[in-house]
Amino acid sequence: MTYRQAKYPEPLVFELSQSEREGGFFNPEIEEIPEIPPKLRRERLNLPRLSEPEVVRHYVRLSQMNFGIESGLYPLGSCTMKYNPRACEDFSALPQVRDIHPLQDASTVQGALEILYRLERMLAEIGGVKRVCLQPAAGAHGELLGMLLVRAYFKDIGENRTEVVIPDSAHGTNFASAAMAGFRVVVIPSNSTGRVDVEALRAAVSDRTAAFMLTNPNTLGLFEHEIKEIASILHDAGALLYYDGANLNGIMGKTRPGDMGFDIVHFNLHKTFSTPHGGGGPGAGPVGVSEKLEPYLPVPIIQYDEDKDKYWLDYNRPKSIGKIRSFFGNFAVLVKAYAYLLMMGASGLKEATEVAVLNANYLKEKLRRIPGFEVRYDPEAPCKHEFVLSAEPLKRETGVTARDVAKRLLDFGFHAPTYYFPPIVPEALMIEPTETEPKEELDRFVDAMKQIAEEARRDPETLKRAPFSTSVSRIDEVRASRRPILSWKQFVRLRK
Amino acid sequence: MGHRFVPNSFLLKEMLKELGIDSVDELFRDIPPEFRTDRLNLSPPLSEQETLWHLRRVLSKNRYQGEIPIFLGGGCWFHYVPAHVKYITQRGEFLTAYTPYQSEASQGLLQALFEYQSLVAELIGLEVVNASMYDWATALGEAALMSCRVTGRRRFLVPHFISPERRSVLQNYCEGIGMRVDEINQDPNSGQIDLDHLRNVLSEDVAGVYIENPSYLGFLEEQVDEISDLTHRAGALFIVGVNPISLALFKPPGEYGADMVVGEGQPLGQSPSFGGPSLGIFACRNDMKLVRQMPGRLIGMASTLDGDERAFCMVLQTREQHIRRERATSNVCSNEALCAIAAAAYLASMGPEGLKTVASISMANAHYLMKRLAEIEGLDAPAFHAFHFNEFVLRRVDGGTMRDFNQKLLQENIHGGHILVSEFPELGESELICSTEVHSKRDLDRFVEAAGKIMEGKK
Numbered sequence: 001m002t003y004r005q006a007k008y009p010e011p012l013v014f015e016l017s018q019s020e021r022e023g024g025f026f027n028p029e030i031e032e033i034p035e036i037p038p039k040l041r042r043e044r045l046n047l048p049r050l051s052e053p054e055v056v057r058h059y060v061r062l063s064q065m066n067f068g069i070e071s072g073l074y075p076l077g078s079c080t081m082k083y084n085p086r087a088c089e090d091f092s093a094l095p096q097v098r099d100i101h102p103l104q105d106a107s108t109v110q111g112a113l114e115i116l117y118r119l120e121r122m123l124a125e126i127g128g129v130k131r132v133c134l135q136p137a138a139g140a141h142g143e144l145l146g147m148l149l150v151r152a153y154f155k156d157i158g159e160n161r162t163e164v165v166i167p168d169s170a171h172g173t174n175f176a177s178a179a180m181a182g183f184r185v186v187v188i189p190s191n192s193t194g195r196v197d198v199e200a201l202r203a204a205v206s207d208r209t210a211a212f213m214l215t216n217p218n219t220l221g222l223f224e225h226e227i228k229e230i231a232s233i234l235h236d237a238g239a240l241l242y243y244d245g246a247n248l249n250g251i252m253g254k255t256r257p258g259d260m261g262f263d264i265v266h267f268n269l270h271k272t273f274s275t276p277h278g279g280g281g282p283g284a285g286p287v288g289v290s291e292k293l294e295p296y297l298p299v300p301i302i303q304y305d306e307d308k309d310k311y312w313l314d315y316n317r318p319k320s321i322g323k324i325r326s327f328f329g330n331f332a333v334l335v336k337a338y339a340y341l342l343m344m345g346a347s348g349l350k351e352a353t354e355v356a357v358l359n360a361n362y363l364k365e366k367l368r369r370i371p372g373f374e375v376r377y378d379p380e381a382p383c384k385h386e387f388v389l390s391a392e393p394l395k396r397e398t399g400v401t402a403r404d405v406a407k408r409l410l411d412f413g414f415h416a417p418t419y420y421f422p423p424i425v426p427e428a429l430m431i432e433p434t435e436t437e438p439k440e441e442l443d444r445f446v447d448a449m450k451q452i453a454e455e456a457r458r459d460p461e462t463l464k465r466a467p468f469s470t471s472v473s474r475i476d477e478v479r480a481s482r483r484p485i486l487s488w489k490q491f492v493r494l495r496k
Numbered sequence: 497m498g499h500r501f502v503p504n505s506f507l508l509k510e511m512l513k514e515l516g517i518d519s520v521d522e523l524f525r526d527i528p529p530e531f532r533t534d535r536l537n538l539s540p541p542l543s544e545q546e547t548l549w550h551l552r553r554v555l556s557k558n559r560y561q562g563e564i565p566i567f568l569g570g571g572c573w574f575h576y577v578p579a580h581v582k583y584i585t586q587r588g589e590f591l592t593a594y595t596p597y598q599s600e601a602s603q604g605l606l607q608a609l610f611e612y613q614s615l616v617a618e619l620i621g622l623e624v625v626n627a628s629m630y631d632w633a634t635a636l637g638e639a640a641l642m643s644c645r646v647t648g649r650r651r652f653l654v655p656h657f658i659s660p661e662r663r664s665v666l667q668n669y670c671e672g673i674g675m676r677v678d679e680i681n682q683d684p685n686s687g688q689i690d691l692d693h694l695r696n697v698l699s700e701d702v703a704g705v706y707i708e709n710p711s712y713l714g715f716l717e718e719q720v721d722e723i724s725d726l727t728h729r730a731g732a733l734f735i736v737g738v739n740p741i742s743l744a745l746f747k748p749p750g751e752y753g754a755d756m757v758v759g760e761g762q763p764l765g766q767s768p769s770f771g772g773p774s775l776g777i778f779a780c781r782n783d784m785k786l787v788r789q790m791p792g793r794l795i796g797m798a799s800t801l802d803g804d805e806r807a808f809c810m811v812l813q814t815r816e817q818h819i820r821r822e823r824a825t826s827n828v829c830s831n832e833a834l835c836a837i838a839a840a841a842y843l844a845s846m847g848p849e850g851l852k853t854v855a856s857i858s859m860a861n862a863h864y865l866m867k868r869l870a871e872i873e874g875l876d877a878p879a880f881h882a883f884h885f886n887e888f889v890l891r892r893v894d895g896g897t898m899r900d901f902n903q904k905l906l907q908e909n910i911h912g913g914h915i916l917v918s919e920f921p922e923l924g925e926s927e928l929i930c931s932t933e934v935h936s937k938r939d940l941d942r943f944v945e946a947a948g949k950i951m952e953g954k955k
């Protein structure tokens with residue numbers, strides 16, 4: 001039996017449109033429709049006209065031409081693609097969640113505020129931080145907030161610090177977030193074991209340094225065991241330590257970023273806390289801080305008045321940076337994470353981490369023994385929740401690249417690993433199985449990798465044309481970017 | 497050991513043995529002992545049933561639209577979400593996918609996002625729409641940064657009447673590059689942009705001029721052609737913020753010279769959910785000088801390598817953080833893709849007539865309320881003499897406070913508008929009222945009746 005993804009010759013909604021069909025959802029009650037001044041009035045609106053059954057069938061077909069964690073193993077490194085509990089979808093669809101407005105009087109949304117307050121306390125406990133701002137919409141948004149807090153802090157204490165130090169193995173958002181907040185980025189190399197080169201860090205840190213951004217475990221899945229030394233280099237120089245929480249699934253419940261000395265910590269709820277990624281979002285990227293950064297957090301802070309048993313919104317924060325998005329963040333996502341945390345509990349979180357790390361080490365040990373693949377950095381050390389395999393030996397031998405291997409994996413009914421990241425590993429395949437994969441699935445993955453390595457030797461040319469079982473074969477992405485077609489409107493104009 | 501989400505818990509020993517180790521702790525031996533946590537101070541796991549009980553109990557303290565009518569808008573709107581739109585976004589293949597990095601296995605998502613871009617492009621009248629930003633406010637922040645990249649200038653103009661939250665987000669986005677945000681005056685009676693003031697502040701360092709249409713306070717701007725003209729003559733970009741539902745009835749920004757459009761896409765198929773998830777709309781003219789400076793993901797039409805089968809993939813990725821790092825056009829990575837799919841399914845379902853119906857019921861309801869409330873002694877509406885869509889400012893002129901007015905409405909199981917006293921003190925005791933098709937005529941009449949009683953002092 002082999003895997004096949006669905007394939008429909010599915011037109012665009014505009015091509016399905018029939019001139020007479022209509023939605024017709026509402027029956028107006030008020031007869032008097034105000035007359036819009038001609039100057040303001042719209043003349044033409046080109047939206048497709050479809051009946052409801054056509055719309056449903058269209059999007060169901062499209063969904064079938066897509067792959068989610070519910071479809072199969074999704075070992076996309078750095079993204080923590082774990083099972084998303086269906087219960088959380090039900091909970092967040094309750095009318096008391098969906099149909100409340102962010103500007104409601106606080107007395108009418110006490111339930112929502114209580115959830116936010118409790119979620120904040122839970123994240124603060126997991127991260128080892130004082131307070132948490134739940135507003136950022138994603139990890140990168142949390143990074144931007146973190147960097148703005150760094151700015152506000154140094155401005156407040158009257159120090160002019162212009163640089164942020166980042167390891168060369170870091171995620172692209174770290175560099176971009178620091179730059180967006182106006183810092184000059186200073187990149188330091190990793191050492192021969194794939195970790196922060198402490199001497200290079202020491203040399204890079206000065207009285208211009210505002211912060212060091214680090215994820216621990218790092219993007220190679222290796223724990224930065226010299227973290228104490230790293231933290232003291234930064235703190236001795238008066239600078240701050242920022243934690244990119246994308247990799248929290250490797251240590252949650254085993255150690256806490258705040259305890260390791262991180263001053264600012266972001267969490268990726270759409271990774272570690274199992275809220276579905278939605279094909280790219282919505283996520284949530286709460287930011288936790290130590291006491292000295294608390295005054296700068298965005299407003300409002302949610303406070304609890306024990307005497308009155310009331311939650312209230314505290315806007316009276318003179319040093320606050322203001323807002324980094326509207327309202328309270330992606331609330332429905334926050335509700336899902338809250339429910340997930342309740343269902344996991346303290347013991348479940350620790351168990352999740354332990355099994356996520358076990359699964360990763362299990363895969364690592366099996367895969368690095370397949371000729372053609374290797375683990376470059378510190379292969380004997382246990383990895384955390386993920387590891388990076390290099391396909392460089394295979395490429396040297398057969399010409400088959402990491403991308404080819406990844407594309408071929410799609411034919412086995414797996415999603416591909418992250419590839420060509422982190423950039424310090426040639427032909428990188430970054431693999432993160434998570435704790436929610438059964439062993440049988442991991443074993444099937446190992447078998448697929450073995451078969452691909454064999455195919456690479458036997459018939460590399462065929463392999464280079466993979467995938468064959470997805471709804472379309474390999475796409476000419478280079479040409480698509482050369483003269484991009486970005487909408488139906490543009491397509492129709494060009495066709496004329 | 498053995499949580500139901502963790503299938504291998506019971507195989508722990510067996511798998512450890514294959515790794516040649518005795519205890520899972522050995523996998524964590526590289527964490528220095530001083531930093532190890534014994535146990536987190538969180539409660540033990542709850543079952544699914546217990547979690548539901550807990551959530552029901554906590555959430556029972558919320559009052560919600562449907563249980564009571566809520567007349568709030570201001571950047572987040574109640575609109576009816578058809579059941580099948582919710583169903584489509586609950587499809588696991590969409591819901592539980594990551595960003596479509598593997599285009600061959602993600603054609604469904606990529607096509608749906610391309611359709612989102614296309615449908616919004618029709619609605620706003622510009623050809624290029626990205627695959628979403630976090631929300632309207634962050635889209636505005638990104639638009640300001642983009643106007644700086646395109647023009648090389650560092651000043652940004654915004655109208656006086658703008659949501660203070662949006663203004664604050666903009667300020668924070670501009671902070672890093674040292675971009676200055678200044679205000680354009682608006683006529684206190686009509687809310688219309690003061691063209692003379694605009695002319696004065698439009699110096700050579702202005703990168704972008706931003707207006708909202710309809711404005712935060714619900715009125716339409718009539719001098720869009722003049723504003724566009726002035727802006728372009730000064731070499732700046734013209735940026736318009738929108739409520740997309742309004743565009744079923746009102747002239748789209750693409751027809752009056754907008755270079756970029758931002759807005760809140762939440763009303764297209766998403767419930768308010770206390771303000772999030774939201775959907776940042778971000779669009780620009782089809783000019784590669786602009787497109788190359790755009791933030792966020794862009795989905796393009798493509799073809800397969802081995803023939804000419806139509807396909808879709810992410811394009812122009814060299815703008816993005818994972819390639820360009822600190823020189824990227826933005827740091828955005830995860831966006832609001834699923835909300836964009838909801839918007840696509842919603843727009844495809846409504847069609848032109850359905851969307852016009854939604855917009856005209858919303859407008860008719862608001863105008864009905866406006867007229868009826870204005871008849872009540874001590875109330876005055878609208879505060880601005882201009883055409884309004886579905887929101888307007890109600891003023892109280894009898895010496896009482898809006899706070900008291902809203903509290904008394906709540907006792908009648910009605911949630912009034914958003915009080916503006918601290919945001920715009922010059923408007924006096926005032927609130928921003930919004931209505932949409934989620935309100936029945938009975939809801940509107942109850943509101944008017946209760947307001948009448950309150951103002952007569954009978955409450």
Ligand SMILES: Cc1ncc(COP(=O)(O)O)c(C=O)c1O
Nearest residue numbers: 078138139140171173246829830
């Ligand atoms: C290490 C790391 N940092 C930051 C991010 C950015 O997170 P988000 O996509 O939520 O913005 C990612 C996401 O892939 C990541 O893997």
